[in-house]
Amino acid sequence: MSVIYLGVLAHLRADPFESSDALEIIPSGALRVDEEGRIVQIGEKWQILAQTPEARCVDYGDGWLIPGLIDGHIHFPQYYATAAEGGQLLDWLAKSIFPQEAAYADVELAEDTARRFVHHLLACGTTTAMVFGSQFFHANLALFDAAARHGLRLIAGTTLMDRASPLIPESLLQPSVAQARADAETLIARCRADSLLHYALTPRWALSCTAEMMEMCADLLRAHPETYLQTHINENRSEIEAVMRHFSQCRDYLEVYQRFGLIGERTMLAHNIHASDGELVRLAQAQCAVCHCPSSNLFLGSGLFPLARHVQHGIDVAVGTDIGAGTRFSLWENLSDAYKIQQLQGMSLDAAQLLYLGTLGGAKALQLEHETGNFAPGKSADFFVLDGAADGYLNERLRRCESLGESLFCLLHLATARQVSATYVRGRRVFSQNTV
Numbered sequence: 001m002s003v004i005y006l007g008v009l010a011h012l013r014a015d016p017f018e019s020s021d022a023l024e025i026i027p028s029g030a031l032r033v034d035e036e037g038r039i040v041q042i043g044e045k046w047q048i049l050a051q052t053p054e055a056r057c058v059d060y061g062d063g064w065l066i067p068g069l070i071d072g073h074i075h076f077p078q079y080y081a082t083a084a085e086g087g088q089l090l091d092w093l094a095k096s097i098f099p100q101e102a103a104y105a106d107v108e109l110a111e112d113t114a115r116r117f118v119h120h121l122l123a124c125g126t127t128t129a130m131v132f133g134s135q136f137f138h139a140n141l142a143l144f145d146a147a148a149r150h151g152l153r154l155i156a157g158t159t160l161m162d163r164a165s166p167l168i169p170e171s172l173l174q175p176s177v178a179q180a181r182a183d184a185e186t187l188i189a190r191c192r193a194d195s196l197l198h199y200a201l202t203p204r205w206a207l208s209c210t211a212e213m214m215e216m217c218a219d220l221l222r223a224h225p226e227t228y229l230q231t232h233i234n235e236n237r238s239e240i241e242a243v244m245r246h247f248s249q250c251r252d253y254l255e256v257y258q259r260f261g262l263i264g265e266r267t268m269l270a271h272n273i274h275a276s277d278g279e280l281v282r283l284a285q286a287q288c289a290v291c292h293c294p295s296s297n298l299f300l301g302s303g304l305f306p307l308a309r310h311v312q313h314g315i316d317v318a319v320g321t322d323i324g325a326g327t328r329f330s331l332w333e334n335l336s337d338a339y340k341i342q343q344l345q346g347m348s349l350d351a352a353q354l355l356y357l358g359t360l361g362g363a364k365a366l367q368l369e370h371e372t373g374n375f376a377p378g379k380s381a382d383f384f385v386l387d388g389a390a391d392g393y394l395n396e397r398l399r400r401c402e403s404l405g406e407s408l409f410c411l412l413h414l415a416t417a418r419q420v421s422a423t424y425v426r427g428r429r430v431f432s433q434n435t436v
């Protein structure tokens with residue numbers, strides 16, 4: 001039997017950077033979902049209730065039903081590394097991050113954190129996450145198991161480092177390229193057993209891996225076309241200088257990855273703040289996606305992401321929390337930071353564009369547009385419920401809004417993860433504050 005969810009429905013029917021009527025808001029809306037967790041119908045409450053009187057109803061009243069958020073970049077073994085002092089990127093990694101990541105050699109810590117990490121994301125309304133995994137195989141197995149058990153759509157892989165450096169603890173280096181390959185193949189097979197799980201080859205960044213490791217990643221990417229590749233690019237000036245010193249034969253950072261065959265339509269590059277026009281042209285040609293991490297960029301002082309230039313070049317952009325450099329687990333709260341970063345550069349995003357970046361835009365960037373990102377019939381019922389009335393001030397502010405568009409804009413800036421009352425993936429409730 002199908003289930004009908006009632007509330008204020010808001011989603012993107014198209015790309016609002018291209019179309020002015022992409023945003024659809026239905027004040028007394030209904031979403032009908034079948035037994036398989038697929039969306040059958042979206043529309044007015046009275047109409048859908050009249051057509052299917054036998055269906056079970058879940059009424060969220062004035063709550064907003066919003067497509068599940070898509071976190072395009074987050075680090076699992078940095079779960080407890082948020083708000084860590086250490087200056088900018090390279091110093092911060094050495095001082096605050098690598099020691100934390102080394103702790104996941106401990107199986108118990110890895111299993112406990114995997115469960116908390118997945119639950120925390122679901123509690124924030126995030127239904128899909130692209131994750132830099134641990135350096136340790138057992139920790140990543142625990143992460144995939146936790147995601148499958150609790151219902152998070154997960155794209156993840158072992159964070160690969162095999163180039164020795166005085167800054168990196170030896171325990172974080174892969175013992176060999178052959179071992180890294182064997183572990184990846186085991187985890188790729190694990191992902192095949194559950195359609196919520198996807199594997200991503202994850203060389204941490206250009207200087208963390210040997211040429212052999214990068215070539216292994218390119219090889220597996222070709223051998224398993226369902227896998228992804230994720231890495232970092234153009235985040236911080238000192239990082240870029242170090243990369244260009246080492247790869248002096250390359251004209252820019254992107255060329256390093258291109259030479260190894262790592263750039264394609266299933267590649268996600270985090271940050272890309274200091275990109276040249278030439279790099280943007282080649283990223284667009286390769287249909288490679290970029291993930292903007294607003295709160296991380298602010299926390300590490302990395303720079304202001306040039307969204308307008310990415311949009312002009314037609315590059316798909318997702319948004320990521322980048323925990324632990326990011327200070328907010330909620331992707332929703334990161335969208336407000338994304339707005340402010342664009343304001344500082346003279347670009348004023350509207351509610352449709354912000355919501356797109358966190359939902360349908362992220363799905364498109366991750367090649368999951370056929371499966372999630374909005375309420376189109378046939379897609380998986382991935383959504384969360386935002387209850388503005390749960391907060392006294394927010395409730396009063398919303399009462400003074402003159403349109404639903406204005407209400408959505410207010411929610412984007414004022415609602416926090418505490419107002420998420422329920423989260424669904426494939427029609428299954430995976431988080432609830434028991435308000436219904």
Ligand SMILES: [Zn+2]
Pocket residue numbers: 073075232270322
């Ligand atoms: Zn990162």
